[in-house]
Amino acid sequence: MKVAFLGPKATFTDLAVREMFPSFEAIPYMTIPDCLDAVMEEKTDLALVPVENALEGSVNITLDYLVHEMKLPIVGEITAPIKQHLLVHPNHKENWEDVEIIYSHSHAIAQCHKFLHSTFKGIPCENMTSTAAAAKYLLEHPDNKMAAIANDLAAKEYGLTIAKSNIHDFNFNHTRFIILAKDTFEITDTHLPQKGYKTTVMVTLPSDRSGALHQVLSAFAWRKLNLSKIESRPMKTGLGNYFFIIDIEGQMDDVLIPGAMAELEALGCGVEVLGSYPYFQIEKGSE
Ligand SMILES: O=C(O)C(=O)C[C@]1(C(=O)O)C=C[C@@H](O)C=C1
Numbered sequence: 001m002k003v004a005f006l007g008p009k010a011t012f013t014d015l016a017v018r019e020m021f022p023s024f025e026a027i028p029y030m031t032i033p034d035c036l037d038a039v040m041e042e043k044t045d046l047a048l049v050p051v052e053n054a055l056e057g058s059v060n061i062t063l064d065y066l067v068h069e070m071k072l073p074i075v076g077e078i079t080a081p082i083k084q085h086l087l088v089h090p091n092h093k094e095n096w097e098d099v100e101i102i103y104s105h106s107h108a109i110a111q112c113h114k115f116l117h118s119t120f121k122g123i124p125c126e127n128m129t130s131t132a133a134a135a136k137y138l139l140e141h142p143d144n145k146m147a148a149i150a151n152d153l154a155a156k157e158y159g160l161t162i163a164k165s166n167i168h169d170f171n172f173n174h175t176r177f178i179i180l181a182k183d184t185f186e187i188t189d190t191h192l193p194q195k196g197y198k199t200t201v202m203v204t205l206p207s208d209r210s211g212a213l214h215q216v217l218s219a220f221a222w223r224k225l226n227l228s229k230i231e232s233r234p235m236k237t238g239l240g241n242y243f244f245i246i247d248i249e250g251q252m253d254d255v256l257i258p259g260a261m262a263e264l265e266a267l268g269c270g271v272e273v274l275g276s277y278p279y280f281q282i283e284k285g286s287e
Pocket residue numbers: 006010011012013014050052053059082105107108129130131132174175
């Protein structure tokens with residue numbers, strides 16, 4: 001089996017793949033859309049990509065690509081602890097406080113805002129496609145006075161020094177990753193503890209929106225379907241037009257979730273199931 005992941009080697013997504021699918025062939029791609037395209041074009045059987053971080057929120061490109069660009073069912077989810085460190089090339093380990101620019105994934109930078117503001121006031125940060133891409137860039141430019149925010153595996157992989165460890169602003173920093181397949185795929189042989197099941201749906205509202213969101217929530221509430229997440233994202237059809245991503249606790253059943261969906265459609269909503277899947281937890285992540 002082949003699984004596409006947000007690379008290069010030593011991203012947090014790579015760590016999640018190694019825990020979830022240790023025996024699969026893991027193939028790195030530069031961007032999240034590239035990972036999803038790989039599954040769509042049948043270059044890989046699965047893709048594992050980040051979808052939400054506990055401090056910074058959703059990885060919007062993942063949600064938007066799934067809703068606007070391609071229909072790939074979510075077949076699993078894995079949550080991993082995240083520890084961000086400040087890495088520098090060994091040439092600069094004595095004067096790491098003099099770096100002139102810091103690189104990382106936008107989510108990693110956002111998770112370390114307080115540290116960056118207090119330690120590197122006025123120093124620019126630049127987004128890269130991933131934390132490990134930033135670390136690799138430092139290896140390739142040893143003379144530049146710059147730093148990267150990444151994990152300890154990236155420090156080892158790219159021969160960098162951890163100048164400052166655990167620079168994320170809040171503890172309990174975790175990221176959720178989703179597993180996508182072109183068709184159904186049942187996750188069987190994993191050593192990770194399964195925490196339960198989720199069903200994720202995408203809902204759009206009718207043109208007459210007065211009270212519509214209350215109706216959406218009621219359709220689930222009176223059926224005692226617990227929602228663990230609801231988030232609005234732009235439809236990209238004009239300001240104020242949103243779709244809603246809703247996570248329902250539990251597997252797709254024969255009556256309650258289909259009944260809620262039918263009720264919403266009868267009320268003029270658009271409803272689409274993005275997946276009904278098990279979710280797993282990595283207890284101990286990178287150091
Ligand atoms: O850049 C990486 O290492 C990734 O795996 C991406 C990503 C993300 O998109 O949130 C994953 C976990 C962290 O939150 C930081 C970055």
